Amino acid sequence: MSGNHKFFSPIDIHKLIFRIGEVSKICNVSPRQLRYWDQKGFIKSSRHDESSSRVYDFINLVRIGLIKSYLDQGYTLKAAVEHTDNKQETMRNIHRFLDHTVYGVKNTNGHTMINLGYFDKEKTSYLYGYLDDNNDTVYKVVPVDKKLD
Numbered sequence: 001m002s003g004n005h006k007f008f009s010p011i012d013i014h015k016l017i018f019r020i021g022e023v024s025k026i027c028n029v030s031p032r033q034l035r036y037w038d039q040k041g042f043i044k045s046s047r048h049d050e051s052s053s054r055v056y057d058f059i060n061l062v063r064i065g066l067i068k069s070y071l072d073q074g075y076t077l078k079a080a081v082e083h084t085d086n087k088q089e090t091m092r093n094i095h096r097f098l099d100h101t102v103y104g105v106k107n108t109n110g111h112t113m114i115n116l117g118y119f120d121k122e123k124t125s126y127l128y129g130y131l132d133d134n135n136d137t138v139y140k141v142v143p144v145d146k147k148l149d
Contacts, residue, residue: 016058020045023056027064034064042067042081063088108148113140
């Protein structure tokens with residue numbers, strides 16, 4: 001049993017493309033600032049040729065939003081970029097972990113039950129997790145031959 005690798009990525013987020021003006025509006029960062037960050041290598045735009053406008057993929061859109069958030073908190077540009085690098089690495093690790101850990105989702109008794117895979121080495125039980133009505137995390141071990149209820 002391996003994780004459902006398409007569960008969190010049903011679309012290719014690298015194909016989500018935003019023009020510089022759209023990024024400027026979404027992230028509240030001027031096009032001039034974006035060009036400067038791009039020139040310094042803090043973000044990466046794509047252009048088909050020198051006469052076309054800069055476009056950014058979804059990963060860079062998130063990156064720009066994070067940098068802007070850290071700048072708004074009073075960090076220098078260098079520190080904001082360093083914090084963004086760390087945050088994005090953490091996000092990649094979490095995504096990779098979940099991508100290999102989540103085997104499926106079922107709705108049972110009004111709860112979204114997340115199948116976290118086998119609970120034991122013998123593969124006799126599954127581990128499910130969900131949030132209860134108080135938003136507390138609850139785990140449930142279910143034998144493989146039993147139906148989740």
